[in-house]
Amino acid sequence: MQLYFGSLTVVVGSSVEMAKVFLKSMDINFVDRPKMAAGKYTAYNYSDITWSPYGPYWRQARRMCVMELFSPKRLDWFEYIRAEELHSLLHDLNKLSGKPILLKDYLTTLSLNIISRMVLGKKYANESHNSIKDKLTEMVWLNGVLNSGAGD
Template structure:
């Protein structure tokens, strides 16, 4: 599959069409790679394909599949989805936090203006702005630059944790495809996942 599996799959789809049957280690995988196939899997037959496979990432980085992203379809998932829609993402709740988004956007623009003339990594500023919006909405205060939480996690450490989470939830872990090799952790991903889980275990309860 190479270092960029999504590109490898795209290349294969151009050769073999929008619906392919692949073998990932011990497991057969059907891949849809067109708008029509996306509708087929995610809309027409969504109840059949709604479950996600149990992977190491789901086990170690989301508290044993308890996150809505990785939890199996069932009563727990439906309740979690309902809470997200009614308490976090409904239009009234989002509108009530509009002032927070405006304030943080203005703060971002002031920072960028103050740093004019220097080379900037824009994604770092955008990450901080989004983090401040989220923490103000959820915890009532923002994660100030260089300020540590009660467990000692700084903003820079938290940035690394979030980046590592995204990386590890997107990797192809050999043990997920060939279970009898899982215990060997050939790529070192499981070790990284356990470390990250331990760090989030304290950081998310601050």
Template sequence: MELPTCAAFLAIVLGLALFLSTFLLHSHHRRLRAYNLPPGPKPWPVIGNIDLMGELPHHSIHELSKRYGPLMQLRFGSLPVVITASAEMAKHILKTNDAAFSDRPRFAVGKYTAYDCRDILWSSYGSYLRQARRICTSELFSAKRLESFKHIRDEEVRVVLRDLRRASGCVVRLRDHLQMLTLA
């Protein structure tokens, strides 16, 4: 008497699981079709399409564009990325759909380190960002302000040149010196 009850219960559970997985899978595909996404390779569950990127990503993207066309979608981790592989397609997207692509994704780092994404680096596109850019252009990066810091830039270049002169005759990683120069 026990065996038929367990078998019936198992059949009901498996049937319910099959029904729910089919229903959820179709609703997921319906949502994807509603966006009319461009073609692209099938992503892996966690890493997406990062495995397709070689040491030279621009060569990898070129090879993918031969297969999927000038407009394709890749996933880097869980982030979907639309890639244009031709200048004409990029010009079309940036001219006709510039407002749709001008916004930035909201990451947790911007929320917790930048006053809930309210600084110029993390803020969303809109009137606040335009005003912040205008202030930075007129106050921080104006010709008068940049000229006032000219003596500091000259001193930093002299320090780098002095350090390179001291290291003459030795192997020098120029990258380290240039990084220090750009940080100053």
């Protein structure tokens, strides 16, 4: 099924078989992402692995991520970080039992702590690093915003 969201064309594969066709046989036709505001303003004009166009740079960045960050061995090695951060989150939420909370803030902190510890070796999401959390929140918000000046 093909849909039009304004000037953006979206193809929907509504079955497992069609998803396999899109992701395996026709992946080169669907590899590029639409130009979104997040890619332009938070990823240095579409230059990170998430937003860069398909080509030699993207393939090398993907290869490095697969080999260094997302390999099964590396993910197993970092499992303790995910467990520690989840335990910390649950401990904090338990202390606030019965009080209203904004879960989004806690999940943002959890994600940022896990990512920063895995990639940088240090926890960055705490009260003195709210600007990092603010940038992450802005990036997530911008991911849903189309960039009408994509050709800029």
